[in-house]
Amino acid sequence: MKYNQVTIKDIARELGISPSTVSRALKDHPDISPETKKAVNELAEKLNYQPNIVALSLRQSKTNTIGVIIPEIVHFFFSTVISGIEDVAYSAGYNVIITQSNESLQREKTDIKALFNSRVDGMLISLSRETSSFEHIDSILAKGVPMVFFDRVYDTPNASTIIVDDLSGAKEATQHLIDQGCTRIAHLEGPPNLGITKQRLEGYLEALKENNLPVIPELIVSCPLGTIEEGKLAAEKLLAMAQPPDGIFSTNDPAAMGAMQVIKDSGLKIPKDIAVVGFSNWFFSSLMDPPLTSVDQPGFEMGQEAAKLLIRQIEVKSKENIDPTPETKVLKTRLVVRNSSLKKGKK
Amino acid sequence: MKYNQVTIKDIARELGISPSTVSRALKDHPDISPETKKAVNELAEKLNYQPNIVALSLRQSKTNTIGVIIPEIVHFFFSTVISGIEDVAYSAGYNVIITQSNESLQREKTDIKALFNSRVDGMLISLSRETSSFEHIDSILAKGVPMVFFDRVYDTPNASTIIVDDLSGAKEATQHLIDQGCTRIAHLEGPPNLGITKQRLEGYLEALKENNLPVIPELIVSCPLGTIEEGKLAAEKLLAMAQPPDGIFSTNDPAAMGAMQVIKDSGLKIPKDIAVVGFSNWFFSSLMDPPLTSVDQPGFEMGQEAAKLLIRQIEVKSKENIDPTPETKVLKTRLVVRNSSLKKGKK
DNA sequence: ATCGGAATCGCATACGTTTGCGAATATTTG
DNA sequence: CAAATATTCGCAAACGTATGCGATTCCGAT
Structure with missing residues (x-):
């Protein structure tokens, strides 16, 4: 787009000097006399000169x-x-x-x-x-x-x-559930390719071990997309078990939210029957009913x-x-x- | 940053022709012979030539x-x-x-x-x-x-x-509240500078008039920031009235949400005692308890x-x-x- | 008056690309 | 075979800026 912006050449022409001098004057180069600098700067100001960033980028390869x-x-x-x-x-x-x-x-x-x-x-x-x-x-x-x-x-x-320290965050979240008296804690696991998924799983497992709680494979449910919908499916699966969990640590908030909805609809109470903790502390987490405990990522x-x-x-x-x-x-x-x-x- | 990307000149040098010819060959200019085009394109492909967008921008002023x-x-x-x-x-x-x-x-x-x-x-x-x-x-x-x-x-x-057709949207929302039996409908008004604020207020007023409902100035509460906090304050103000409203149409969802929290905490039931409608249909609106009716903006x-x-x-x-x-x-x-x-x- | 050096500035070139114009070569025409 | 035309290509300039280097001017010192 041609906006007819004033260039260094325009200033040079008007002042009867060369573009190089104008360029140097504008950057306060020592080779240029104070008078020239003054003239250049004043005219630049008057014409509202703005350097062409595209030309600069080309010249400086930046x-x-x-x-x-x-x-x-x-x-x-x-x-x-x-x-x-x-x-x-x-x-x-x-x-x-x-x-x-x-x-x-x-x-x-x-x-x-x-x-x-x-x-x-x-x-x-x-x-x-x-x-x-x-x-x-x-x-x-x-x-x-x-x-x-x-x-x-x-x-x-x-x-x-x-x-972020996903492992510690997950461990802290799980420990919190344990402190609240949970003994059968489920984990909603995230997308398998991501490192954060592994870290959060690891934190969950570490917390269990440190508290001498058994790791129950059936309680670890995969949510490869981490959506609300998957959270619902996971919760349905968990609730259908002979011994449902009494706590859920989810790899993210949407899945936790989906789980919460299913749990509430089933007539169970949160947190009394099942406590829930999410990850990421989404904006709306505090607005849920009940408000969702979550690991805040800065x-x-x-x-x-x-x-x-x-x-x-x-x-x-x-x-x-x-x-x-x-x-x-x-x-x-x-x-x-x-x-x-x-x-x-x-x- | 200098990435030593191959340029049109490199291709020209290697082929013993001029940069202009290379340029034209690459854009399939009719002046260039098929053989030259072939040679150029093959070498460009081989060297993985990518045009320098910055130079292009400068040249074309675009x-x-x-x-x-x-x-x-x-x-x-x-x-x-x-x-x-x-x-x-x-x-x-x-x-x-x-x-x-x-x-x-x-x-x-x-x-x-x-x-x-x-x-x-x-x-x-x-x-x-x-x-x-x-x-x-x-x-x-x-x-x-x-x-x-x-x-x-x-x-x-x-x-x-x-x-978006804010006026119609607001009118439809208000009409919906009226259809649900609301007769004292409050409006949480948005930032005063914005046109959308005026339009939404206008839609609210039009709906009232068309249904021969009185406009009660005390029921129009300003939320100049449109935050959850302001929604809470507004709801407190409304609930303190001798005759509280039986419906609320909010200029946006967060304010509606804040109002909902206050209403629920006060022991009143939504929608039985007070029905609530928001605007924008935020992601979390469907996750509220109860889920929030809202005007969806595409x-x-x-x-x-x-x-x-x-x-x-x-x-x-x-x-x-x-x-x-x-x-x-x-x-x-x-x-x-x-x-x-x-x-x-x-x- | 001559020289040396400092002070001040302009020329040329570069960044990578496009394009009008002219030049060279090849081809066709009469 | 010469002339006209077509084909194919290169030169140069342009976009706006920065900078090494050489050129000019001016001053004071000798």
Whole structure:
């Protein structure tokens, strides 16, 4: 689009000097006399000169843009993360291009290529549910594009990652159920490809072991999509057992919610008969009836940290021309106790 | 960032021809012989040539990028709209840069400038709650940047808008309450600057008049932020009245939700004592207890339509070099009836 | 008056691509 | 066989900016 914006050449012509001088004057280069600088700056101000970012990007081989790939935007946790990313990116002078994989590996591949072709300075990625091979990522990584993975991470020594302590969070949640007197605790397990799924399962198992509770395989139900619907199905299955559970720890909030609905409809009471704990602390969790206990993930902070890390890597790479060593950052979770799990009342 | 991507020059050098020939060969220009085209295309394929989008943007004064300004991402409706925008933008070959105003006029101003400086080809904007003056928009509009406003629109003859039929939606919602037997219907009113607030109020009033119900000013309570907290306060105020309402139509779902909590805590029953209807049909509305009746806004579709309209305008402007005439598109709402308003049971 | 150096600035080139125009070669025509 | 035309390609400039290097000017010192 041609907006007839004033350029450095216009200023040069008007002042009868060369574009190079104008360029230098604008960046306060010592070679330029104070008078020229003054004249240039005043005219630039008067004409409302704004540097052409596209030309700058071409010249410097740097777009000041970071690309983001997330599974889906319409997801409380991820939109919170984006908010955090925006927050630091904008104050650092970076634009943010957002793409969503829609949980599809195919789409993730085209997204990553599109971002690379757009010459973004770096990428922030959270893997799709389907992603179990990584050539598409490795090939871009090999070209030296800085990348930071968050939440659903690719475990490679070549890229930075930022995660929450899913294991501890899950363990704490399970321990909380045990403290409330639960002895038969079910687990709604998440998408099998994701590391977070394994971590949360692991935390659940560790808590059981530390309390000398038996691990009952039938009580671990897979919810590969983690939807409300799957939560309902899982709960129906659990309630049909000879000995139903007295507590449920779900890999995420929607599944927990689905389970809650089925439990309530069956006439059982939450938390008296079955206590429920979710994961992620979605916006609406506090609005449920009863309000859902959940493990809070600091999404905004995760976005901030991921963006900070990426930008630092970008700047290191461009200034010192050195590949920065990847870092891993683990954020703490926080168990938010609400009525869905309080059999005994608050301590 | 220098990724040492192969350029048109590399291909030219390797083949002993000029860059211009390579360029033309790649775009199937008739001036180039079939043999040269074949050679070029094969080598390009082999070297995995990808055109440098930044150089292209500079050359063509077109970035194939559209900028989006929304009040906040962490908002079910807006994230849904974004999803719709992405959907059509990507298949049309456009990148999407997203910024959020955080409901601040100041931030909206800097966002719009930043997007302009990034030379986006067009903008999709939903106004902040604070926006009541429009110079910052007019000045950009005057430069000929295509703009489409959605949902919270700027009513000007110079830009296209895409909205939902808030008036009809509100009227239908209120009529529904009347049909359920409500005679004292309260309205939780939204942010005063927004057109949608006025439209929804208007629809509420029209429904009352058509049914010969009196307009009782005390029953119209302002919720300038539209938060859950404000909904609670409003409900407390309403319940303290000598004659509390028997129905509530809220300008949005969170306020409706806050009201529901207060009503339930006060011992009154929903919908028996007070029926409640919200607006926007947030994701969690169906999960409330009782599930909340709400006016569904087609967010995804709105995003799609807005992006389509904008892209069409961009292409018209660049090809025919003519300012396209602004259009307005109105999308239909849909009342989703749930138990929070069903005093009589489904018809 | 001459020189040296500092101060100030412009030329040329680069980033990667597109495109009008002209040049060279090949082909057809009379 | 010469001339006209068609085919195929390269040169150069352009988009807007940054920067190494050389050129010019000016000043004070000798």
